[in-house]
Amino acid sequence: MKTFIRQTIAWALCALSMSAFAQTASVPAGAKTELLWLGQAGFRIKSPGGKTIVIDPWLTGGPKTPAPIKADIAALGKVDLLLVTHAHVDHIGDAPALAKMHKTVLYGPADMITPLVTLGIMPAELTHRFNKTGSVKPLPGIKVTAVQAEHSSLLVWKNPATEKLESHPAGEAVGYIIELENGFKIWHMGDTGLFGDMKFITERYKPDLVLMPIGGNFTMDPDDAAFAARTWIKPKMVIPMHYNSNPLAKGTLEEFQNAMKGSEVKVVPMTEGQNLAF
Numbered sequence: 270m271k272t273f274i275r276q277t278i279a280w281a282l283c284a285l286s287m288s289a290f291a292q293t294a295s296v297p298a299g300a301k302t303e304l305l306w307l308g309q310a311g312f313r314i315k316s317p318g319g320k321t322i323v324i325d326p327w328l329t330g331g332p333k334t335p336a337p338i339k340a341d342i343a344a345l346g347k348v349d350l351l352l353v354t355h356a357h358v359d360h361i362g363d364a365p366a367l368a369k370m371h372k373t374v375l376y377g378p379a380d381m382i383t384p385l386v387t388l389g390i391m392p393a394e395l396t397h398r399f400n401k402t403g404s405v406k407p408l409p410g411i412k413v414t415a416v417q418a419e420h421s422s423l424l425v426w427k428n429p430a431t432e433k434l435e436s437h438p439a440g441e442a443v444g445y446i447i448e449l450e451n452g453f454k455i456w457h458m459g460d461t462g463l464f465g466d467m468k469f470i471t472e473r474y475k476p477d478l479v480l481m482p483i484g485g486n487f488t489m490d491p492d493d494a495a496f497a498a499r500t501w502i503k504p505k506m507v508i509p510m511h512y513n514s515n516p517l518a519k520g521t522l523e524e525f526q527n528a529m530k531g532s533e534v535k536v537v538p539m540t541e542g543q544n545l546a547f
């Protein structure tokens with residue numbers, strides 16, 4: 270009997286380590302992460318393991334979308350994972366269309382996903398609902414955690430039956446901590462104002478790169494964003510976003526760079542359509 274139990278445990282451990290192995294993505298030595306700015310809060314991340322993650326793709330409607338992608342969202346290439354931070358049009362944008370085109374699951378705040386499904390915008394099987402501090406492992410070696418963002422979320426939808434615009438509550442906005450196969454962590458803050466628990470999020474998740482809104486009006490302005498980056502978060506790198514696309518969000522890259530002067534945090538400015546590898 271004892272032998273049987275020992276063998277059973279041995280097999281169980283073996284199966285456990287096999288499944289752990291199956292979940293571990295192989296990353297080629299020296300493989301890089303690529304980041305393409307699609308304008309506003311939209312990014313395409315190519316992970317070191319070769320997966321494509323798209324966040325907040327406001328493409329056909331975005332004023333700064335790279336021209337080939339604005340003309341045809343298929344030009345974005347394959348999409349393995351779709352993340353949306355909240356339901357405002359400059360974030361949800363073309364995410365439903367991309368999900369259906371690539372048969373890719375759209376991950377988003379639970380109460381944003383629900384109206385997408387109940388209104389018939391998205392088929393339930395192409396959606397995943399989660400919520401703040403909840404984590405998912407949608408691809409081998411990739412982990413995404415939803416975190417707080419100090420913002421709102423409202424879904425505006427044109428009802429095809431009436432041709433009228435309707436407003437639907439869409440839960441609370443979030444940011445995402447995206448951990449890639451090599452352990453590199455990107456914090457996409459979504460739309461957010463300044464809030465004290467940026468310190469907690471930093472302590473808990475230790476992001477390497479932060480994609481940070483600086484435009485003001487709807488989000489942090491350059492001064493608030495610089496305060497958060499240099500005082501609370503202190504990541505290796507920060508890339509400013511959510512400016513240059515809405516006349517009400519007047520914050521500029523130059524103002525942010527000036528406010529970051531003297532900080533050890535590396536500011537990596539991007540232009541829309543630029544692809545960085547690091």
Ligand SMILES: [Zn+2]
Binds near residue numbers: 357360460
């Ligand atoms: Zn917003």
